[in-house]
Amino acid sequence: MTAESEWDTEEFDQIPNYDDVKQASQRLRGWAVETPLLESPVLNEVAGGRVFMKAESLQRTGSFKFRGAFNRISLIPERARPGGVVAYSSGNHAQGVAAAAQIVGIPAVIVMPKDAPKVKIERTRSYGAEIVLYDRVHESREEIGHDLARQRAATLVRPYDDSGIIAGQGTCAMEIATQARARGVRLDSLLVCCGGGGLTAGSVLAMERLSPDTEVLTVEPAGFDDTKRSLEAGQIRENRGGEFSICDALLAPRPGQLTFAINKDRVSGGFSVTDEEVRAALDFAFHTLKLVLEPGGAVCLAAVLSGKLNCCHRTVALTLSGGNVDPELLCAVLGDGALAAS
């Protein structure tokens, strides 16, 4: 064990609890945006029930990832801070870590796939981070990340399998529960966009305390429904590989060890949605909700619009987890929609 790897303390391999989420919420005050819980009369009509949308696309850095990153980086002890942080990410965790490191005042190196959306690479750089690009097919981002952390005596900020990250992401559902209660609303279900399961794990920790009667359900892209299949099997299942999805934010190969340990007994079930359903959701978000969403941020909306989750006479909350979409992609989706409609 090298001296540097001391920063990867075992403390962050432990399962967090509700108090960790609550403390994260105090740390984030004044830094994270308390995003609105939106309701749309048109969506309610389409769904046949009440649908509340937690617009994390309006979060600092354009996704919920800032919550976990800021909380985790705030927990780095003073003596470890000069080495800075290293993270690997397709883009939203990258931006969250870069922005949080900038606020805390420590350097950040981010390992990103060469084919990540340009907007995510540019934005990450704009927060002052150093970017190292890698080949998603032939190289291992974990290896590159660990090597860099060792070389620079930096703290590796994992994307989801870390108690500090999970606790930070949990503040999103904490706000959902509080905002729903303020409106006198009882939530039957909470739909969460799921990649490695960090947002889901934080959400179940918050909901089991604040809204225990609300079932938590995951939504994943078709071909990347590892969490759904793992939940059904009761143990971790990998994605089969060889699949493609436009949901670049949700392409984790398998559930995290820590996140799945939390989710397996607390998540009630999972859905998967096709790219076509996601495109329809992006189009609906643009034209009807007037929100800019990225594909991975729209999977829960897609599950509702496609009717996969029956919302009839039910009250449902869902996460719109991010809005970092390349305009080229969104404009192509909107163009296809216009062509299909004409």
Add this chain to the structure above:
Amino acid sequence: MTAESEWDTEEFDQIPNYDDVKQASQRLRGWAVETPLLESPVLNEVAGGRVFMKAESLQRTGSFKFRGAFNRISLIPERARPGGVVAYSSGNHAQGVAAAAQIVGIPAVIVMPKDAPKVKIERTRSYGAEIVLYDRVHESREEIGHDLARQRAATLVRPYDDSGIIAGQGTCAMEIATQARARGVRLDSLLVCCGGGGLTAGSVLAMERLSPDTEVLTVEPAGFDDTKRSLEAGQIRENRGGEFSICDALLAPRPGQLTFAINKDRVSGGFSVTDEEVRAALDFAFHTLKLVLEPGGAVCLAAVLSGKLNCCHRTVALTLSGGNVDPELLCAVLGDGALAAS
């Protein structure tokens, strides 16, 4: 005077007061969306102060116009309802009236310019309204509207010069004042997007009661700064004509009689912004705020981003008045040929 024109009662030519706004707010409860007052850390940094954005793009029908339309239509007496309503509008008032008439259960005919954004024409039709298109250059929408109202014994719902409309639009600033107070924020200025002046008039009525120390300022497109020049002259001034702007929602030829009577002593000043500044604001809204705005809905944001309104160490609220933009236009602004290519 025909029997039909009785519905255009003089009652709606009177200057409304704060109580009218308050009553409108009660009528709108459950029908209008209480839109969020958003804050963006990045915008605050750019502006050097605190900027709160009232996102009326997230309102039912995609603009604040639903507020005035629903309030006005609710005030139509039972005996006049079978004839329905007629309105002329470039698009946002059209959608507001069509949606409100659909809820109230009466027919609506909307007179719209042939060159209105397609999305506005389609959406208006989707609320069940009958559309009559006219030529903006050679025909008078007022004449067509009045003729139709007479023929059908319908109530003409004017876009801004009507006390019921003004009171309805005032509910937007009522919410701004209430939401700001809930956050413990004292607003130095409120920036309002200004066409005929209905939103401005409603806003000053609400603010002079709820937040009397807040100055109200208008923002208009360059070449269509009739309200700014009228305020400076102390009397109504027309636009010179022959100008063009992408802000289709804000092209009224002159301030309304009623709206200017309210605004002239209560509005502290006005700004105008160029199409180039509006394009930059649309781009910022897409990439940084993750909001879909239409050009006319982004003029206040443009005034802040361009530095025309100095926000340094100040606390400012602004209206993002609408989001009904054709994707073709927005994608062109985003500097992208993907839509045309698809």
